Structures are given as C-alpha cells and as structure tokens.
Amino acid sequence: MRLLAHAVLTARCEIQGGALVAERKSPTAVLREGPRALSEAQVREIEEADLGSVGGVDIDDVIEYVHKDLKSLPDFITLYRKYLKQRWDVYDLDFTQDKIDWTEKMSEEERQSFIAVSSGFHHGERQVEIELPVFMIGASEEEKLHIAAQIEDEARHTVFFDRFYREVVGLAGDGIMDILDASFPWVSETFVGPFGLLAYQADEVRRNPYDERARVRYGTNYFLWIEGVLALSVMKVTLSYARWRGFLPAYYAGFTATCRDESRHVQGGMRYLQDAVRKDPSMISEIHDTLRTILSLSGVASRRIYFEPLGWTEQEVQTLFFQQLRRKLNDVGIDLPPDLEVLLEQVEPTLAGG
Numbered sequence: 415m416r417l418l419a420h421a422v423l424t425a426r427c428e429i430q431g432g433a434l435v436a437e438r439k440s441p442t443a444v445l446r447e448g449p450r451a452l453s454e455a456q457v458r459e460i461e462e463a464d465l466g467s468v469g470g471v472d473i474d475d476v477i478e479y480v481h482k483d484l485k486s487l488p489d490f491i492t493l494y495r496k497y498l499k500q501r502w503d504v505y506d507l508d509f510t511q512d513k514i515d516w517t518e519k520m521s522e523e524e525r526q527s528f529i530a531v532s533s534g535f536h537h538g539e540r541q542v543e544i545e546l547p548v549f550m551i552g553a554s555e556e557e558k559l560h561i562a563a564q565i566e567d568e569a570r571h572t573v574f575f576d577r578f579y580r581e582v583v584g585l586a587g588d589g590i591m592d593i594l595d596a597s598f599p600w601v602s603e604t605f606v607g608p609f610g611l612l613a614y615q616a617d618e619v620r621r622n623p624y625d626e627r628a629r630v631r632y633g634t635n636y637f638l639w640i641e642g643v644l645a646l647s648v649m650k651v652t653l654s655y656a657r658w659r660g661f662l663p664a665y666y667a668g669f670t671a672t673c674r675d676e677s678r679h680v681q682g683g684m685r686y687l688q689d690a691v692r693k694d695p696s697m698i699s700e701i702h703d704t705l706r707t708i709l710s711l712s713g714v715a716s717r718r719i720y721f722e723p724l725g726w727t728e729q730e731v732q733t734l735f736f737q738q739l740r741r742k743l744n745d746v747g748i749d750l751p752p753d754l755e756v757l758l759e760q761v762e763p764t765l766a767g768g
C-alpha cells in the first residue's frame with residue numbers, strides 16, 4: 415500500500431509481534447507542534463535507556479533532547495562521562511523482524527524511498543569516522559577524550575549500517591567496503607557536496623593541525639551542518655516512518671541510540687565553535703564563509719528523492735531542515751548576515767549524515 419503524506423493524522427494501530435502498539439501520530443506532526451518541553455522523567459528515560467528499552471522512546475523526544483543543553487553547553491568531561499554510560503553494543507541488535515518487515519510488509523516504493531534516504535547515512539557514518547582523528551591532534555586534553563569517544567561512536571554507527579544493509583536490505587559482500595560499494599548506486603550525487611568539502615577540510619587540518627581557523631571551518635561543516643542538520647533530518651524521516659508504521663524494530667532501536675550519541679557530538683561541536691568565537695570573535699567569519707560555501711553547494715540537486723512513501727513531502731523535509739539549522743544557530747547564538755539569509759531561503763535538502 416502506498417502511503418501519501420497528510421493522508422491521515424494518526425496511523426492505525428499495528429499488531430507487532432503479537433502486541434498491540436499504541437496509535438501513532440503522523441511522522442510530520444512535529445513540524446506543526448514546534449519545540450516541546452521535556453519533563454525530568456522523559457530526560458531520564460532517554461539518558462538511561464538501554465538497547466532493549468530505547469525502542470519505546472519517541473524519536474521526537476530524542477531530537478528535542480539534542481537541543482536541551484545547547485544554551486548551556488556541557489563541558490567535554492561531562493560529555494565523555496555520558497558516553498561511558500550510553501554506549502551500546504551494535505552486535506546485540508536482532509534484525510530478524512526487520513527482515514520480515516522489509517521483504518513482506520513494505521512496498522517497493524517504501525523500500526526505494528527508504529534506501530535513497532538512508533544510503534547517505536551508510537556512507538556518511540564511515541566518512542566521519544575516518545575524518546575525525548586529524549581533528550583530535552589540535553584539541554585540548556579534555557576535548558581529546560570526547561573526540562576519542564566520538565570516533566568509537568562513529569565506528570559503531572558504521573557497523574550498524576553495514577549490518578542493516580547486509581541483514582535486512584540483503585546486499586552481499588565480504589568486507590565493509592564491499593557493502594558500501596553495493597549501496598553506492600542509491601547515494602545522491604549531492605552527497606559529494608558537504609562530504610567532499612569535509613574530505614578537503616580534513617586534509618587541511620591534517621597538514622596544519624593547530625591552525626584554529628582551519629579547525630573552525632572543519633567544525634562548522636562536520637558538527638553544525640553534517641551532524642546538526644543533515645544527520646538529524648535523516649534520522650527524523652526514517653525513524654518517524656518506522657515508528658508510525660510499527661516496522662523495523664531493530665533499525666528503530668539502533669538508530670534512536672545513534673541519535674542519542676549524536677546529541678553528544680552536536681553539543682561537543684557547538685561547544686568547540688562557541689569557545690573558538692569567544693576566544694577570537696573574528697572566527698565568526700570562518701563560520702559564515704563555510705556556511706556560505708555549503709549553502710551554495712546545497713542548492714544543487716542532481717537527483718530527486720521521493721519522500722512520499724515514507725509519509726513526507728519534499729516541502730516538509732525542507733521545513734524540517736530549516737528548523738534544525740535555525741535552532742542550532744539560535745541556541746548557540748550565531749547570527750547570519752543578510753546574504754546568508756537569502757541563501758538559506760534557496761537551499762534544498764541534501765539527505766545524508768554522520
């Protein structure tokens with residue numbers, strides 16, 4: 415059955431594993447709700463959920479949780495200690511039900527739309543894993559702990575997608591790179607925009623690891639754009655689809671745990687950028703210049719992705735994308751000059767992340 419966006423505000427109750435799952439709201443409902451308040455109990459539930467219980471956490475709450483501490487950013491030791499409590503074992507996930515949902519319950523349109531969106535993540539996780547070590551060289555000792563943890567997170571996210579594409583989508587290959595090669599046909603050409611820029615910026619930092627201006631340019635692309643905007647948008651689109659339909663429980667659990675990991679990455683990245691601008695206010699021009707480059711690149715779309723089978727229109731994805739960027743900039747206190755405001759209005763979403 416092909417699902418159309420706006421078709422219903424609430425989905426039917428789904429029978430999953432013999433249990434009745436509560437009625438789910440539409441995947442796009444949060445666009446009309448705006449920011450939500452999280453109770454202390456909800457924050458505790460998100461922070462303390464293990465892999466067995468994270469499947470019951472609402473993805474909209476986890477995305478709200480990403481923003482919770484942006485106004486008063488935690489220090490790197492706090493983030494490292496959270497990592498020690500929150501890391502999860504990617505090999506504990508059981509994709510048996512996901513395979514059944516993928517092959518027997520999802521339509522061909524849903525599968526194609528899902529892969530078109532998630533393949534940018536499959537490749538993005540691997541690239542952010544391998545580009546991060548150079549950024550650690552010039553970091554403070556406290557930030558090095560946080561980055562070491564983040565590298566391990568990104569390695570685990572890479573394995574998560576490797577397992578999903580092997581065990582659920584059914585791609586074949588011996589090594590991790592074989593599976594990446596097999597999913598490459600679904601990667602939009604626009605992936606090469608921010609991720610190609612990141613490869614260039616990582617090389618710049620590798621050659622001059624203590625060049626703070628090069629590090630701020632790298633951090634703007636990696637932490638603000640790729641993780642803070644692209645990654646959270648993809649997470650929201652695929653996870654709200656899975657939750658709405660009651661499908662792909664191991665994907666939902668693993669990727670929701672990934673989203674919680676990303677909250678630490680985004681908070682650490684915003685902490686780094688905020689500190690860099692406080693130490694040297696002229697650094698704001700590096701942030702603006704990098705955003706100018708990224709927004710110019712992002713206006714180019716080489717291939718149309720159809721979001722409707724996942725319950726989204728392109729316009730709604732774009733709204734989500736703008737909301738994610740605006741909230742990060744506002745919470746961290748980064749203003750945009752007028753030309754960037756104009757560029758922002760013209761930008762199209764590029765779905766990928768890390």
Ligand SMILES: [Fe+2]
Binds near residue numbers: 568676768
């Ligand atoms: Fe990340």
Ligand SMILES: [Fe+2]
Binds near residue numbers: 567768
């Ligand atoms: Fe990641």
